[in-house]
Amino acid sequence: MIVVNTEYIPGYRIVELRGLVQGNTVRAKHLGRDIAAGLKNLVGGELRGYTELLTESRREAMQRMIQQAEQLGANAIVNVRFSTSAVTQGAAEMYVYGTAVVVHPEQPPQTAQPVEPETPQA
Protein backbone atom coordinates (compact mmCIF):
# COMPACT_ATOMS: atom_id res chain seq x y z
CA MET A 1 0.00 0.00 0.00
CA ILE A 2 1.49 3.33 -1.10
CA VAL A 3 0.27 6.17 1.10
CA VAL A 4 1.08 9.78 0.10
CA ASN A 5 -0.36 13.20 0.86
CA THR A 6 0.12 14.42 -2.71
CA GLU A 7 -2.40 14.23 -5.53
CA TYR A 8 -0.40 11.83 -7.64
CA ILE A 9 2.55 9.48 -7.34
CA PRO A 10 5.49 10.01 -9.71
CA GLY A 11 6.30 6.84 -11.64
CA TYR A 12 2.77 5.49 -11.19
CA ARG A 13 -0.41 6.00 -13.14
CA ILE A 14 -3.78 6.15 -11.39
CA VAL A 15 -6.03 3.78 -13.31
CA GLU A 16 -9.02 3.52 -11.02
CA LEU A 17 -10.69 5.58 -8.32
CA ARG A 18 -12.11 3.58 -5.43
CA GLY A 19 -13.48 6.43 -3.32
CA LEU A 20 -12.84 8.13 -0.01
CA VAL A 21 -11.41 6.08 2.81
CA GLN A 22 -11.14 7.22 6.40
CA GLY A 23 -10.08 6.12 9.81
CA ASN A 24 -10.64 7.64 13.21
CA THR A 25 -9.95 6.96 16.83
CA VAL A 26 -10.98 8.72 20.00
CA ARG A 27 -8.40 8.49 22.74
CA ALA A 28 -8.65 9.55 26.32
CA LYS A 29 -5.52 10.28 28.29
CA HIS A 30 -5.15 8.59 31.64
CA LEU A 31 -4.47 10.06 35.03
CA GLY A 32 -0.86 8.90 35.20
CA ARG A 33 -0.04 10.83 32.08
CA ASP A 34 -1.84 13.86 33.42
CA ILE A 35 0.17 13.80 36.63
CA ALA A 36 3.44 13.39 34.73
CA ALA A 37 2.41 16.20 32.39
CA GLY A 38 1.54 18.43 35.34
CA LEU A 39 5.01 17.92 36.79
CA LYS A 40 6.62 18.49 33.41
CA ASN A 41 4.69 21.71 33.11
CA LEU A 42 6.76 23.14 35.98
CA VAL A 43 10.12 22.69 34.27
CA GLY A 44 9.23 22.56 30.59
CA GLY A 45 10.30 20.09 27.93
CA GLU A 46 8.72 17.42 25.81
CA LEU A 47 5.63 15.69 27.19
CA ARG A 48 6.59 12.18 26.12
CA GLY A 49 3.36 10.63 27.38
CA TYR A 50 1.26 12.92 25.23
CA THR A 51 3.54 12.47 22.23
CA GLU A 52 3.07 8.70 22.57
CA LEU A 53 -0.68 9.15 22.82
CA LEU A 54 -0.61 11.14 19.61
CA THR A 55 1.55 8.54 17.85
CA GLU A 56 -0.65 5.66 18.95
CA SER A 57 -3.88 7.29 17.87
CA ARG A 58 -2.42 8.39 14.55
CA ARG A 59 -1.15 4.85 13.85
CA GLU A 60 -4.50 3.30 14.69
CA ALA A 61 -6.46 5.79 12.57
CA MET A 62 -4.14 5.19 9.63
CA GLN A 63 -4.42 1.43 10.06
CA ARG A 64 -8.21 1.67 9.84
CA MET A 65 -7.95 3.82 6.73
CA ILE A 66 -5.56 1.36 5.09
CA GLN A 67 -7.86 -1.55 5.98
CA GLN A 68 -10.75 0.19 4.26
CA ALA A 69 -8.63 0.79 1.19
CA GLU A 70 -7.65 -2.88 1.11
CA GLN A 71 -11.28 -3.92 1.31
CA LEU A 72 -11.99 -1.70 -1.70
CA GLY A 73 -9.23 -3.42 -3.64
CA ALA A 74 -7.04 -0.34 -3.82
CA ASN A 75 -3.26 -0.44 -3.72
CA ALA A 76 -2.60 3.21 -2.91
CA ILE A 77 -4.09 6.13 -0.98
CA VAL A 78 -3.47 9.66 -2.22
CA ASN A 79 -4.08 13.12 -0.80
CA VAL A 80 -4.15 12.04 2.84
CA ARG A 81 -5.21 14.66 5.40
CA PHE A 82 -5.27 14.71 9.19
CA SER A 83 -7.69 16.44 11.45
CA THR A 84 -8.27 16.43 15.19
CA SER A 85 -11.10 17.58 17.36
CA ALA A 86 -11.72 17.74 21.08
CA VAL A 87 -14.71 15.61 21.99
CA THR A 88 -14.77 16.47 25.67
CA GLN A 89 -12.20 17.70 28.13
CA GLY A 90 -9.89 14.73 28.28
CA ALA A 91 -10.56 12.98 25.00
CA ALA A 92 -9.62 13.92 21.47
CA GLU A 93 -10.37 12.44 18.10
CA MET A 94 -7.73 11.80 15.51
CA TYR A 95 -9.20 11.58 12.04
CA VAL A 96 -7.37 10.71 8.85
CA TYR A 97 -8.82 10.48 5.37
CA GLY A 98 -7.71 10.11 1.78
CA THR A 99 -8.68 8.79 -1.63
CA ALA A 100 -8.20 5.10 -2.38
CA VAL A 101 -6.93 4.45 -5.89
CA VAL A 102 -5.51 1.66 -7.99
CA VAL A 103 -2.12 2.55 -9.47
CA HIS A 104 0.09 0.81 -12.02
CA PRO A 105 3.79 1.50 -12.38
CA GLU A 106 4.41 3.52 -15.54
CA GLN A 107 7.43 1.45 -16.49
CA PRO A 108 8.76 -1.57 -14.75
CA PRO A 109 11.82 -0.47 -12.73
CA GLN A 110 15.19 -1.14 -14.28
CA THR A 111 15.63 -4.20 -12.08
CA ALA A 112 13.85 -6.40 -14.62
CA GLN A 113 16.74 -6.95 -17.01
CA PRO A 114 17.38 -10.57 -17.71
CA VAL A 115 21.00 -10.27 -18.72
CA GLU A 116 22.24 -13.81 -18.77
CA PRO A 117 24.85 -14.33 -21.46
CA GLU A 118 25.00 -17.91 -22.55
CA THR A 119 28.08 -19.56 -21.23
CA PRO A 120 29.62 -21.92 -23.71
CA GLN A 121 29.60 -25.43 -22.39
CA ALA A 122 32.97 -27.03 -22.37
Place this chain on the structure above:
Amino acid sequence: MVELLCTLATVVVLLVLGFSVGSWTEAHHFHSIALRHQRLQHMLVSDLPNFPYAVPSSMPPQMLVGEVVVASDYFKSFAASLRNLVGGRVQSYERMLERARQEATLRVLEQAHALGYNAVCNLRIESVDVGGNTAPGRMPMASVLAFGTAYVAQLPQSSPAPASAHDAS
Protein backbone atom coordinates in the same frame (compact mmCIF):
# COMPACT_ATOMS: atom_id res chain seq x y z
CA MET B 1 0.74 34.47 58.26
CA VAL B 2 3.00 31.42 58.19
CA GLU B 3 0.74 29.81 55.64
CA LEU B 4 0.98 32.83 53.38
CA LEU B 5 4.76 32.83 53.63
CA CYS B 6 4.84 29.13 52.80
CA THR B 7 2.72 29.67 49.71
CA LEU B 8 4.88 32.58 48.64
CA ALA B 9 8.07 30.56 49.16
CA THR B 10 6.64 27.69 47.09
CA VAL B 11 5.78 30.03 44.26
CA VAL B 12 9.25 31.60 44.33
CA VAL B 13 10.93 28.18 44.35
CA LEU B 14 8.77 27.02 41.43
CA LEU B 15 9.53 30.21 39.52
CA VAL B 16 13.27 29.82 40.04
CA LEU B 17 13.10 26.13 39.18
CA GLY B 18 10.98 26.79 36.11
CA PHE B 19 13.25 29.59 34.95
CA SER B 20 16.54 27.76 35.43
CA VAL B 21 15.59 24.28 34.26
CA GLY B 22 13.21 25.59 31.59
CA SER B 23 15.79 27.93 30.08
CA TRP B 24 18.45 25.25 30.13
CA THR B 25 16.16 22.67 28.50
CA GLU B 26 15.10 25.17 25.86
CA ALA B 27 18.66 26.20 25.01
CA HIS B 28 19.70 22.54 24.86
CA HIS B 29 16.78 21.71 22.59
CA PHE B 30 17.46 24.61 20.21
CA HIS B 31 21.10 23.56 20.05
CA SER B 32 20.13 19.98 19.19
CA ILE B 33 17.66 21.26 16.56
CA ALA B 34 20.42 23.34 14.90
CA LEU B 35 22.80 20.37 14.87
CA ARG B 36 20.24 18.00 13.39
CA HIS B 37 19.23 20.54 10.76
CA GLN B 38 22.86 20.82 9.74
CA ARG B 39 23.16 17.06 9.40
CA LEU B 40 20.06 16.94 7.19
CA GLN B 41 21.05 19.96 5.10
CA HIS B 42 21.36 17.90 1.91
CA MET B 43 17.66 17.01 1.99
CA LEU B 44 15.30 18.82 -0.33
CA VAL B 45 12.33 19.99 1.73
CA SER B 46 9.32 21.85 0.35
CA ASP B 47 5.61 22.24 0.86
CA LEU B 48 5.04 22.00 -2.90
CA PRO B 49 2.57 19.31 -3.95
CA ASN B 50 4.43 18.34 -7.13
CA PHE B 51 7.65 16.40 -6.31
CA PRO B 52 10.39 18.85 -7.43
CA TYR B 53 13.41 17.14 -9.05
CA ALA B 54 11.96 13.68 -8.56
CA VAL B 55 13.83 10.87 -10.29
CA PRO B 56 12.65 7.33 -10.95
CA SER B 57 13.47 5.01 -8.11
CA SER B 58 12.68 1.50 -6.98
CA MET B 59 11.33 2.97 -3.73
CA PRO B 60 7.81 4.38 -4.13
CA PRO B 61 7.11 7.71 -2.38
CA GLN B 62 5.84 7.33 1.16
CA MET B 63 4.04 9.59 3.57
CA LEU B 64 5.83 10.08 6.89
CA VAL B 65 4.45 11.63 10.05
CA GLY B 66 6.19 13.24 13.02
CA GLU B 67 4.53 14.57 16.14
CA VAL B 68 5.60 16.16 19.39
CA VAL B 69 4.04 17.78 22.43
CA VAL B 70 6.11 20.42 24.21
CA ALA B 71 5.16 21.78 27.62
CA SER B 72 5.61 25.26 28.94
CA ASP B 73 7.37 25.78 32.25
CA TYR B 74 6.14 27.47 35.41
CA PHE B 75 8.09 30.66 34.81
CA LYS B 76 6.83 31.01 31.24
CA SER B 77 3.23 30.39 32.22
CA PHE B 78 3.58 32.94 35.00
CA ALA B 79 5.16 35.52 32.71
CA ALA B 80 2.45 34.89 30.13
CA SER B 81 -0.32 35.41 32.69
CA LEU B 82 1.29 38.75 33.63
CA ARG B 83 1.52 39.63 29.95
CA ASN B 84 -2.17 38.88 29.71
CA LEU B 85 -2.88 41.93 31.87
CA VAL B 86 -1.38 44.37 29.40
CA GLY B 87 -1.56 42.39 26.18
CA GLY B 88 1.10 42.17 23.51
CA ARG B 89 3.62 39.69 22.30
CA VAL B 90 4.23 36.56 24.38
CA GLN B 91 7.72 35.61 23.29
CA SER B 92 8.09 32.61 25.57
CA TYR B 93 5.11 30.91 23.94
CA GLU B 94 6.38 31.85 20.50
CA ARG B 95 9.59 29.99 21.28
CA MET B 96 7.66 27.02 22.65
CA LEU B 97 5.66 26.71 19.42
CA GLU B 98 8.80 27.17 17.35
CA ARG B 99 10.47 24.33 19.23
CA ALA B 100 7.53 22.02 18.67
CA ARG B 101 7.31 22.80 14.94
CA GLN B 102 11.02 22.34 14.35
CA GLU B 103 11.07 19.11 16.33
CA ALA B 104 8.07 17.60 14.50
CA THR B 105 9.57 18.58 11.12
CA LEU B 106 12.93 17.09 12.06
CA ARG B 107 11.25 13.84 13.03
CA VAL B 108 9.77 13.58 9.54
CA LEU B 109 13.11 14.38 7.91
CA GLU B 110 15.01 11.95 10.11
CA GLN B 111 12.63 9.12 9.26
CA ALA B 112 12.95 9.94 5.56
CA HIS B 113 16.73 9.98 5.82
CA ALA B 114 16.80 6.67 7.70
CA LEU B 115 14.65 5.03 5.02
CA GLY B 116 16.98 6.21 2.25
CA TYR B 117 14.95 9.08 0.81
CA ASN B 118 16.60 12.44 0.20
CA ALA B 119 13.60 14.73 -0.32
CA VAL B 120 10.26 15.54 1.31
CA CYS B 121 7.52 17.45 -0.44
CA ASN B 122 4.07 18.67 0.51
CA LEU B 123 5.17 19.10 4.10
CA ARG B 124 2.25 20.19 6.26
CA ILE B 125 2.58 21.36 9.84
CA GLU B 126 -0.56 21.40 11.95
CA SER B 127 -1.40 22.06 15.56
CA VAL B 128 -3.48 19.22 16.89
CA ASP B 129 -5.55 18.45 19.90
CA VAL B 130 -4.17 15.89 22.30
CA GLY B 131 -6.58 14.63 24.90
CA GLY B 132 -8.97 17.54 24.71
CA ASN B 133 -6.44 20.04 25.95
CA THR B 134 -7.67 23.02 24.00
CA ALA B 135 -10.30 23.75 26.63
CA PRO B 136 -9.63 27.05 28.40
CA GLY B 137 -7.74 26.87 31.66
CA ARG B 138 -5.78 23.76 30.72
CA MET B 139 -2.04 23.43 30.75
CA PRO B 140 -0.28 25.51 28.12
CA MET B 141 1.39 23.21 25.62
CA ALA B 142 2.22 23.03 21.94
CA SER B 143 1.19 19.83 20.16
CA VAL B 144 2.26 19.69 16.55
CA LEU B 145 1.78 17.13 13.81
CA ALA B 146 3.98 17.37 10.72
CA PHE B 147 3.59 15.16 7.68
CA GLY B 148 4.94 15.04 4.17
CA THR B 149 5.71 12.70 1.33
CA ALA B 150 9.27 11.37 1.10
CA TYR B 151 10.71 10.59 -2.32
CA VAL B 152 14.01 10.35 -4.15
CA ALA B 153 15.25 13.53 -5.85
CA GLN B 154 18.33 14.62 -7.70
CA LEU B 155 19.30 18.22 -8.29
CA PRO B 156 20.26 18.88 -11.94
CA GLN B 157 23.64 20.50 -11.28
CA SER B 158 24.79 17.75 -8.96
CA SER B 159 23.88 14.91 -11.31
CA PRO B 160 27.07 12.97 -11.99
CA ALA B 161 27.87 11.97 -15.53
CA PRO B 162 27.35 8.29 -16.15
CA ALA B 163 30.57 6.41 -15.59
CA SER B 164 30.26 4.48 -18.82
CA ALA B 165 30.56 7.71 -20.86
CA HIS B 166 34.17 8.06 -19.81
CA ASP B 167 35.17 4.68 -21.18
CA ALA B 168 38.56 5.17 -22.81
CA SER B 169 39.22 1.78 -24.22
